[in-house]
Amino acid sequence: MIRSSASGLPKLTRHVWTVWHRNFDVFMKTWHVNFLPSLIEPILYLLAFGFGLGTFVTEIEGISYIQWIAPGLVAITIMYGAFFECTYGSFVRMYFQKTFDAIIATPINVEEVIAGELLWGATRATFNAAIVLAVVAAFGLISSPLFLVMLPVAFFGGLLFAALGMCFTALAPNIDFFNYPTFLLITPMFLISNTFIPLATFPSQLQTIALAVLPLTHVADLSRMLVVGKVETLGGLSPEWVLVLAAVWMAIVTAVLFILAIYLMKRRLIK
Amino acid sequence: MASQVLIKARNLTKRYNHFTAVDHINFEVHKGECVGFLGPNGAGKTTTVRMIYCFSPVTEGELTVAGMNVSTHSREIKKMVGVAPQEDNLDPDFTVIKNLQVYARYFDIPKAEATKRAMELLKFFQLEEKQASAIDELSTGMKRRLIIARALINQPQILLVDEPTTGLDPQGRHIVWDEIRSLLKQGVTVILTTHYMDEAAALCDRVLIIDNGKIIESGEPQELVKKHAGEDVLEVSYDETVLKALKEELPEAHIEIFGDQIRVFINQPHGVFERIVKKFPGVNMTIRNANLEDVFLKLTGRKLRE
Incomplete structure (x- = not known):
């Protein structure tokens, strides 16, 4: 149960960025390895699905299949980057390395540690999205001048998935526990959230569910708008309303999950 | 201070x-x-x-x-x-x-x-x-x-x-x-x-x-x-007869058994134990200075105490 006291909102200062900085320093130590998956994966998907499958699926909503999945790949990399950073990555720092305990013994409080981790998860998602965008651009698949707006969207989408992952981290008894959210939540989203297969082709109930509870759907819709300038009618909503819903849904869910993640982690760490 | x-x-x-x-x-x-x-x-x-x-x-x-x-x-x-x-x-x-x-x-x-x-x-x-x-x-x-x-x-x-x-x-x-x-x-x-x-x-x-x-x-x-363990401690291997004899000889002493060892604490200055050692010539006894560990075990080591 979440207590909503006067001090219910996390107390955050610029120390959040000190925590962020720690993770950034670690990341930069091995940046070439860290960038590799984001570089190779989209190339493989574009080749396999775009050129391979694309010879059978010639056109969706007036654009080629490879161009249709390219924004989906950007959305997926945001989800993976942030979710895995704040599940496996944060869990290792919290549980095995005791890094959080070490930081909490300094003037930085536990809320700031978790907020720093979440901002870092969002940052990783943004880095990854930037690389995938570059790959997509190299394949000549960008057709909207708004594609750079995808970077801030990646950050906020990343924050959402970071907070979602951190909630699981707060509840995880051990590291194997993450198999549950990965296979029950992340993999289904990877497949059905308007990424590789147009959501519009699914039954309308499933469209409604995807719009109501699957965050990746909204990130994918925004991505397709910003990268190739296309939005479909989904769940009975016109393209404009699909975008409005995506933005509002993400803003609300991110705020809720951000506060929930900090609350749950505080409950786990402070004894 | x-x-x-x-x-x-x-x-x-x-x-x-x-x-x-x-x-x-x-x-x-x-x-x-x-x-x-x-x-x-x-x-x-x-x-x-x-x-x-x-x-x-x-x-x-x-x-x-x-x-x-x-x-x-x-x-x-x-x-x-x-x-x-x-x-x-x-x-x-x-x-x-x-x-x-x-x-x-x-x-x-x-x-x-x-x-x-x-x-x-x-x-x-x-x-x-x-x-x-x-x-x-x-x-x-x-x-x-x-x-x-x-x-x-x-x-x-x-x-x-x-x-x-x-x-x-x-x-x-x-x-x-x-x-x-x-x-x-x-x-x-x-x-x-x-x-x-x-x-x-x-x-x-x-x-x-x-x-x-x-x-x-x-x-x-x-x-x-000084307060809890005195100055010296006498250590003897565990033995029924020796334990009995020690209790008779030093009725005011505090005797504890740690595993197979008898430890005798006494609130008296040096010299008391030398008399005992002479009395039991065949028994292997050691006199040593009391230390903080004796205090600690005396105060917290209930489970090992007789």
């Missing part, structure tokens, strides 16, 4: 659901002192230390550090406290020197100053040659020293060291002791938790013996030894 009270606990209590880890304890720590928290595992030592550095919230009672309440001034308190925890929580993602630099950043210490302090600390703790090493290349003793070095990066007034020498070889222990002694000379106030009695006797001006969340005794180590 300096009289300025730095840490003050009044009825300090910590409860986890129905378990009371720290039970209405009162104590004071003065500036410049080295105070040892002694107690068996699970006695409440670490919990008390964690409340001092504002990690664990206080359930009941009052705890102030430099006049500030731990519940309301955690940031200010943590600025002036250095914490060397019992477990290794060095950052394995960084080298030795980077560990200190990153830790300094948590205290808002500017980079140049942080590097300067880090180099001084590495020198002081004999880790200079290891500055570029990864954490997992360090020995247990080096890791312990680095943890203490890291606790000093903010030039704390109070250093909290939780079991500083657990798992160290004798050389490693003495290096750590020497370093703690020289910090004390520099005026740092030290709180040390340990279950090594020789460590407490070697370093502490005062010890608090904690068991089941309560302070059961406190005072200067030598004073406590």
Whole structure:
């Protein structure tokens, strides 16, 4: 149960960025390895699905299949980057390395540690999205001048998935526990959230569910708008309303999950 | 003794659901002192230390550090406290020197100053040659020293060291002791938790013996030894007849059995036991000086007591 006291909102200062900085320093130590998956994966998907499958699926909503999945790949990399950073990555720092305990013994409080981790998860998602965008651009698949707006969207989408992952981290008894959210939540989203297969082709109930509870759907819709300038009618909503819903849904869910993640982690760490 | 009270606990209590880890304890720590928290595992030592550095919230009672309440001034308190925890929580993602630099950043210490302090600390703790090493290349003793070095990066007034020498070889222990002694000379106030009695006797001006969340005794180590264990201890291998005879010979003595050994404590000056040794020429008996461990076992070692 979440207590909503006067001090219910996390107390955050610029120390959040000190925590962020720690993770950034670690990341930069091995940046070439860290960038590799984001570089190779989209190339493989574009080749396999775009050129391979694309010879059978010639056109969706007036654009080629490879161009249709390219924004989906950007959305997926945001989800993976942030979710895995704040599940496996944060869990290792919290549980095995005791890094959080070490930081909490300094003037930085536990809320700031978790907020720093979440901002870092969002940052990783943004880095990854930037690389995938570059790959997509190299394949000549960008057709909207708004594609750079995808970077801030990646950050906020990343924050959402970071907070979602951190909630699981707060509840995880051990590291194997993450198999549950990965296979029950992340993999289904990877497949059905308007990424590789147009959501519009699914039954309308499933469209409604995807719009109501699957965050990746909204990130994918925004991505397709910003990268190739296309939005479909989904769940009975016109393209404009699909975008409005995506933005509002993400803003609300991110705020809720951000506060929930900090609350749950505080409950786990402070004894 | 300096009289300025730095840490003050009044009825300090910590409860986890129905378990009371720290039970209405009162104590004071003065500036410049080295105070040892002694107690068996699970006695409440670490919990008390964690409340001092504002990690664990206080359930009941009052705890102030430099006049500030731990519940309301955690940031200010943590600025002036250095914490060397019992477990290794060095950052394995960084080298030795980077560990200190990153830790300094948590205290808002500017980079140049942080590097300067880090180099001084590495020198002081004999880790200079290891500055570029990864954490997992360090020995247990080096890791312990680095943890203490890291606790000093903010030039704390109070250093909290939780079991500083657990798992160290004798050389490693003495290096750590020497370093703690020289910090004390520099005026740092030290709180040390340990279950090594020789460590407490070697370093502490005062010890608090904690068991089941309560302070059961406190005072200067030598004073406590005299009070509870006398001057000498007689040790004899366990034997029914010898035990009986000892009880008859020394009716006022306190006799305890530890495993297969009889220990006789007596509140009398040197010389009493020499008479006994002469009386039992065939029995192997040892007279030794009483120490803090005798006090500790006498006060906390219920389960082994006859």
